[in-house]
Amino acid sequence: MRAAEFPYLDATGQAYLDYTGAALPPLSLVRGHAERLGRGPFGNPHSANPASAASNRALEEARAAVLSFCGASPRDYVVIFTANATAAIRLVAEALPARSRTPLVMLADNHNSVLGMRRYAAGTGGSCGVVPLGADFRADWGRVAEALDAHAAARGPGLFAYPAQSNASGVRHPLSWVAQAQRRGWRVLLDAAAYAPTGRLDLGAVPADFVPLSWYKITGYPSGVGCLVARREALRGLHRPWFAGGTVLAASSHTDWHLRAPAPEGFEDGTLPFLLLPDVTAAVSWYEARVRPWIARHTAALTGRLLDGLAALRYPDGRPAVRVLGPEGLRDRGPVVSFNLLRPDGSVLDERIALDAAAAAGVDVRSGCFCNPGVAELANGMTPEVVRQALGRGAPSDVDGYLRLLRVHAQGAVRASLGAASNAADVDRLLQVCADLCAQAARHPLPDPLAPRLGC
Numbered sequence: 001m002r003a004a005e006f007p008y009l010d011a012t013g014q015a016y017l018d019y020t021g022a023a024l025p026p027l028s029l030v031r032g033h034a035e036r037l038g039r040g041p042f043g044n045p046h047s048a049n050p051a052s053a054a055s056n057r058a059l060e061e062a063r064a065a066v067l068s069f070c071g072a073s074p075r076d077y078v079v080i081f082t083a084n085a086t087a088a089i090r091l092v093a094e095a096l097p098a099r100s101r102t103p104l105v106m107l108a109d110n111h112n113s114v115l116g117m118r119r120y121a122a123g124t125g126g127s128c129g130v131v132p133l134g135a136d137f138r139a140d141w142g143r144v145a146e147a148l149d150a151h152a153a154a155r156g157p158g159l160f161a162y163p164a165q166s167n168a169s170g171v172r173h174p175l176s177w178v179a180q181a182q183r184r185g186w187r188v189l190l191d192a193a194a195y196a197p198t199g200r201l202d203l204g205a206v207p208a209d210f211v212p213l214s215w216y217k218i219t220g221y222p223s224g225v226g227c228l229v230a231r232r233e234a235l236r237g238l239h240r241p242w243f244a245g246g247t248v249l250a251a252s253s254h255t256d257w258h259l260r261a262p263a264p265e266g267f268e269d270g271t272l273p274f275l276l277l278p279d280v281t282a283a284v285s286w287y288e289a290r291v292r293p294w295i296a297r298h299t300a301a302l303t304g305r306l307l308d309g310l311a312a313l314r315y316p317d318g319r320p321a322v323r324v325l326g327p328e329g330l331r332d333r334g335p336v337v338s339f340n341l342l343r344p345d346g347s348v349l350d351e352r353i354a355l356d357a358a359a360a361a362g363v364d365v366r367s368g369c370f371c372n373p374g375v376a377e378l379a380n381g382m383t384p385e386v387v388r389q390a391l392g393r394g395a396p397s398d399v400d401g402y403l404r405l406l407r408v409h410a411q412g413a414v415r416a417s418l419g420a421a422s423n424a425a426d427v428d429r430l431l432q433v434c435a436d437l438c439a440q441a442a443r444h445p446l447p448d449p450l451a452p453r454l455g456c
Contacts, residue, residue: 001290001420001421002421002423004027004028005026005027005028005290005421006024006026006027006421007027009024009421012362013362014362014363014364015361015362015363015364015425015426015429015430016364016419016421016422016426017363017364017365017416017417017418017422017426017427017430018364018365018366018415018416018417019197019217019335019417019418019419019422020167020194020217020336020366020370020415020417021366021417022216022217022220022223023197023216023217023218023219023220023419023420024220024419024420024421025219025220025221026219026220026221026286026290028286029219029220029221029222029279029282029283029286030221032279032282033221033222033276033278033279033282036278037275040054041054042054042055042058042274042275042278043055043274044271044274045059045271045272045274046245046246046271055274055277058274058277058278058281059081059272059274059277061278061281062079062081062277062278062280062281063078063079063081063264065280065281065284065285066079066213066227066229066280066284067079067229068284069196069201069284069287069288070201070202070203070211070213070229071200071201071202071203071204071205072203072204072229073204075232076203076207076231076232076233077203077229077230077231077232078229078230078232078235078263078264079227079228079229079264080227080228080229080230080263080264080267080268081225081226081227081264081268081272081273081277082212082226082227082228082268082269083224083225083226083269084214084216084224084225084226085113085191085193085212085213085214085217085226086113086212086214086226087226087269088210088212088213088226088227088228089113089114089116089117089189089191089212089228090113090116091228091240091267092117092159092189092210092212092228092238093116093117093119093120093121094120094240094241095238095239095240095241095267096120096121096124096126096159096238097124097237097238097239101124101125101126101127101155102121102124102126102155102158102159103121103126103127103128103129103151103152103154103155103156103157103158103159104117104118104121104126104127104128104129104151104158104159104161105128105129105130105131105144105147105148105151105158105159105160105161105186106118106128106129106130106131106160106161106162107130107131107133107139107144107161107162107163107173107374108130108131108132108133108139108374108375108377108378109133109137109139109162109163109166109168109169109171109173109372109374109375110161110162110163110191110372110374111163111167111191111193111371111372112371112372112373113191113371114161114163114189114191115373115374117159117161121159126155126158127151127154127155129147129150129151130374131143131144131147132378133374133375133378135378136327137166137169137171137325137326137327137375137378138171138173138327138332139162139173141174141177141180144160144162144177144181145180145184148160148181148184148186149184152184152185152186156185157184157185157186157187158186158187159186159187159188159189160177160181160186160187160188160189161188161189161191162177162188162189162190162191163190163191163192163193163194163195164190164191164192164194164195164196164199164201165192165194165195165199165334165336166194166326166334166336166372166375167193167194167336167370167371167372168325168326168336168338168369168370168372168375168376168413168415169325169326169327169333169336169338169375170303170326170327170333170334170335170336170337170338170417171326171327171332171333171334172195172199172332172333172334174332175190175206176206178190178206178207178208179206179207182207182209187209187210187234187237188208188209188210189208189209189210189211189212190206190208190210190211191211191212192211192212192213193212193213193214193217194217194334194336195334196213196217196218197217197218197295197419198295198296198299198334198335198419199296199334200292200296203229207231208231209230209231209234210228210229210230210231210234211228211229211230212226212227212228212229213226213227213228213229214226215227215280215283218283218287219283219286219287219291221279221283222273222276222279222280222283224273224276225273225276225277225279225280228267230263230264230267232263235263235267238267240260240266240267243258243260244269244270245270245271246261246265246268246269246270246271246272247260247261247265247266247267247268247269247270248260248261248266249261291420295419295420298420298422299334299335299418299419299422300330300335302335302418302422302423302424302426302427303330303333303334303335303337303418304330305424305427306337306416306418306427306430306431307324307328307329307330307337309427309428309431310322310324310337310339310431310434311324311328313431313434313435313438315344315438315442316442317344319342319344319346320342321341321342321434321438321441322339322340322341322342322434323339323340323342323348324337324338324339325338325339325340325375325379325413326338326375335417335418335419336415336416336417336418337415337416337417338370338375338413338414338415338416339413339414339416340379340413340414341353341354341414341434341437341438341441343441343445343446344441344442349437349441349446351367351368351412351413351414352367353437353446354367354414354433354434354437355367355414357433357436357437358414358430358433361429361432361433362429363426363429363430363433365414365415365416365430366414366415366417367412367413367414367415368412368413369412369413370412370415376412376413379413380406382406386406387406390402390405390406391405393405416430
């Protein structure tokens with residue numbers, strides 16, 4: 001399949017290990033898009049002419065395909081198409097009832113797109129709680145339940161948001177938390193953007209209220225298409241603060257009145273990317289037939305190979321050369337491995353040195369905190385008090401200024417994530433890059449890119 005669908009990898013000599021950033025597009029989906037457009041016109045779906053009717057049929061097929069992918073019944077769920085998972089999350093956040101002072105509880109292990117919901121919750125006067133992670137980068141249900149009960153005491157249950165899989169540590173948080181929170185009366189937003197590419201999502205068994213997805217993270221194509229899979233009953237509790245073309249049945253310019261379209265159209269924004277939505281249907285078909293049967297085993301095997309290889313990297317005196325930020329085994333984890341390379345004295349090697357070395361070797365990985373500050377803060381011992389004290393010393397204008405206030409050299413790590421086209425040779429190339437850097441560090445000190453700016 002790698003040769004047939006992803007020949008550009010070996011043709012360019014790249015080892016692509018950034019699937020959590022974006023999956024790679026298979027050639028058959030890209031060619032299928034061009035062939036479909038060549039067979040006849042597709043018009044703006046907000047009409048009834050033949051070209052528009054073709055788009056509307058394709059739109060409904062795409063909704064049905066997404067429901068099938070998620071194991072969701074059309075009686076219980078609808079699919080709202082958005083630009084990406086972030087837009088799906090924002091849709092929920094902005095539609096929280098303004099008068100209810102809805103409380104919001106989330107894990108520290110959340111993408112910034114979820115953490116940003118706090119701004120909307122604060123605007124409604126609702127309380128917000130963040131459940132910290134344990135030393136193993138996992139969260140404890142007891143602490144989650146305690147937070148839910150504490151925030152429900154004043155205004156009643158609200159919204160609980162957490163990722164099915166961490167985009168930073170690879171931890172897979174228990175899907176059973178969905179039902180446990182719902183039994184307490186809470187709605188649940190389950191961020192499945194990092195989980196869905198390799199984990200099976202069955203909303204019949206795990207009836208989350210809101211599930212954001214980005215399709216480019218699952219099959220690489222189409223990009224620019226995300227969706228919110230929402231329970232019909234939960235959606236009735238949201239109230240959008242604005243409307244746009246396609247979201248209303250009627251409106252008046254003379255008075256502030258409109259008649260909102262029913263879901264899902266009432267929650268979508270203007271004209272959908274109607275030329276791309278048939279690609280979602282094709283992507284689901286391709287994934288179910290070509291990828292689903294083996295992807296979990298395949299990526300787990302490669303993740304194990306990477307974890308074993310990193311654990312074996314040691315300095316001559318036996319000291320470890322790598323620190324993994326997350327589980328060191330395969331239990332309850334996805335194919336995402338974030339790590340720091342260490343100097344012989346145990347200090348962290350700035351992740352940008354590793355990123356530059358990997359790029360020079362044709363290995364695609366990612367560095368930074370991956371829009372997940374909770375994991376980075378835990379890894380660097382940044383307790384809430386440490387962060388508050390740092391921000392009390394000044395107002396940073398850039399990342400380096402923030403790090404200077406925190407008095408740390410680096411906040412991030414290196415992240416490798418595996419997918420359908422990954423193979424053992426890709427993993428071994430990354431391990432060789434890490435081994436070479438450790439060998440250099442053992443011979444002489446490697447530069448600290450931040451040292452001049454930090455005055456260290």
